Amino acid sequence: MPPAPSSRLPLSERWRPARLDDLVGNPRARSELAAWADRWQGDAPPAQRAALLSGPAGVGKTSAALALAADRGWTLIEMNASDARNESAIERVAGRASITHTLSETGTEGEPRRALILLDEADCLTGRLTETPRAQPEPTPLREFLRGRYRAVDDLNAAYGLRPGGKPAAFTDWDELPRSPGNAAWARLPQARKDIEEWKASGRPADLSDRGGLAAIARLVRSTRQPLILTANDDRVLTRYSPVFRTAVSRIRFYPIRETDLRGRLETIVRQERIRLAPGALDAIVGRSRGDLRAALNDLDAVSPLPPDPIQLSVLGARDRAADMSALTEELLTTPRFYRSVEIQDRIDAPPDDLLPWVEENLPHYAPDAVHRDAAFRALATADQFLFWARRARVWSLWSYGSEMLTGGVALALHDRPVPGGSGVAFPQFLGEMGRSRASRATRELLVAKLGTRFHLSHAKARDVLLPFMEGIFRAARGRRAKSESKAVAAATARELDLTAEEVAYLLSVEPDSSEVHELLTVPAALVRPRPTPRSDEPRPSEASRKGGRAAGRRQRQLTEFGS
Secondary structure (H helix, E strand, C coil), rough: CCCCCCCCCCHHHHHHCHHHHCCCCCHHHHHHHHHHHHHCCCCCCCCCCCCECCCCEEEEEEEEHHHHHHHCCEEEECCCCCCCCHHHHHHHHHHHHHCCCCCEECCHHHHCEEEEECCCCHCCCCCCCCCCCCCCCCCCCHHHHHHHHHHHHHHHHEEEEEEECCCEEEEEEEEHHCCCCCCCHHHCHHHHHHHHHHHHHHCCCCCCCCCCCCHHHHHHHCCCCCEEEEEECCCCCHHCCCHHHHCCEEEEEEECHHHHHHHHHHHHHHHHHHCCCCCHHHHHHHHHCCCCCHHHHHHHHHCCCCCCCCHHHHHCCCCHHHHHHHHHHHHHHHHHCCHHHHHHHHCCCCCCHHHHHHHHHHHHHCCCCHHHHHHHHEEEEEEEEHHHHHHHHHCCCCHHHHHHHHHHHHHHHHHHHHCCCCCCCCHHHHHHHHHCCCCHHHHHHHHHHHHHHHHCCHHHHHHHHHHHHHHHHHHHHCCCCCHHHHHHHHHHHHHHHHHHHHHHHHHCCCCCCCCCHHHHHHHCHHHHHCCCCCCCCCCCCCCHHHHHHHHHHCCCCCCCHCCC
C-alpha cells in the first residue's frame, strides 16, 4: 500500500488503508463489517441498519469505515467529535442524507450507489436521551456589533466621515444607532457597508453543544435508509441510554492489534519511508503501543527526524498497562460473554493468570447479593484450578478452560438478573501488597538460600523449619529487657553466617538502620564467644586422667566391645 502523495501529512494519515483488506489485525471484525455491508444490497434496508464499531483507540475503527466506503463506492458523509452534533445538526446533515440521497447512481458490481453516514466517536456525546437542543441565541444587534468595534461614538463618526450638521448627520449617542441598518443614508457609506457585511457574515452564534444528539441518533438508527456506522471506544456509553443501541445495531468489536501484525506493518513503513532507527527502537515502539497502531505511528513519527542513537529511546514514553487491565475487568464483569485465552492475551498482552487478581478484587462490587457473589467466586475458584494445572503440568490448552470460567463463568453467575454497575475497577490489593513487600521478600529469599547452604538443607526446609528458629533467636535479643546472653548468641550467629544489616533487620522485624541492628553487628569479637569459666567447687581432672582420656580416645576400639 503506497503512502499518500503529501509527505507533510503524519504517518497515520499517509498510511491510512485504502481498502478493507489492507487493515492490520482484527480479521473477524473486518469480515463481520463486510457481511453487514453485504446486507445492504437491494432497495430495502436490512433489519440492522447501523453498525456499532467499538474498541480502544488506534485499532482501525474509523479506517475500517472509510475503507468500506471506498471498497463499495459509497459516498461518505462524516460527522466527528469536532463538529456540532446536537439534534438539529444531526437532523440537518445525517438525517437528510439518510433519506434523500439519490439511489439512481450505481456503485461497484451494479449495486445502488449509497451514502455511508459515519458518526465518529459517538460515545463522546454527553447529552441525555430526552434532552432537546438549546434554543438558538438571537443574533448580535448591529448597534452592539459597532460598539464592540469602535468603543466610542466619536471614533465611529470619524471612520464613517460623519460631521455635525452634515448629511448624513453624525451620531451623538449609541442609542441613535438602529438594531438593523434598513435604508438609512449612512448605511450606504463605503466603511459602513464593509461593517454591515461583516455583521451579516458573523450571523447567529453556532450551537456547538450535543444536547439531544443521542435522541437524534437513536431515531436515525431506526429510520435511516442509508448505511450508518457509529464508532465508540466504549459501547456501554450508548447501550445504557437506549435499547436501540443493543438490538437494532450490528455490534462489532475491535481489539488491540497483535504485536506480530503491528511489527510487520511498522517494518514495511520504516523500509519504504527510509527511516533510520536505533537498535531496539522498533521493539520499544511496538511494546509501548499496546496494540495501538496510531500511537505506534505517532511514536515513529516523533523519532524519525532524530539520529539513530539512544536519544530515540529517550523520547518514547511508556503507556499505562493497568488501564488495559482495568478496562477489560470492568467489561467482563458487566458483559455475560466468554473470552478465550488468545483473546485475553491480545487485549492485555499478558496470560490469563495476570487477570485473575483483578477479577477477584473487584467481583464483590458487581454482585447484587451474597448468593450471586458466592456463585461467582465458585466459578472463579474453578478457573483458578484450571490455571494452576496449566502451570503445574505445562498443559497450556487448559488456559482456554480457565479463561472461559474466569470471564463467561463469572459474568453469567452475576448476570442472571439485572446487576447494578460497580463503583469502578480498583487495583488488586494483593498485587499492591506484593509490590510494597518486594524488598522484604527478596531479603528473605537471600537469607533462606544462605541458611540452606550453611546447614546443608533444601530451600523448602530452610524456609519452613530453620528460618522460624532463627527468627526466635534474634527476637529474643530485641528490646531493652533482652538478656546479654541472648544478645551474645544473636551477635555470634550474625557473625558466623556473615549476615547483612538487611538480613539482621528482617530477623529482628525492624528497619535496617535501627540501633538494634547496629548494636548486634558491632559487638566486639571477644564478647561474641565468651569461654565458660569452671566453677571453684568443681573438681579439676588430674594430669593422669587427662592423659588417660586422650590415650583412650586414641585407642582403636574392637567390635567385640559393642556387644551386649
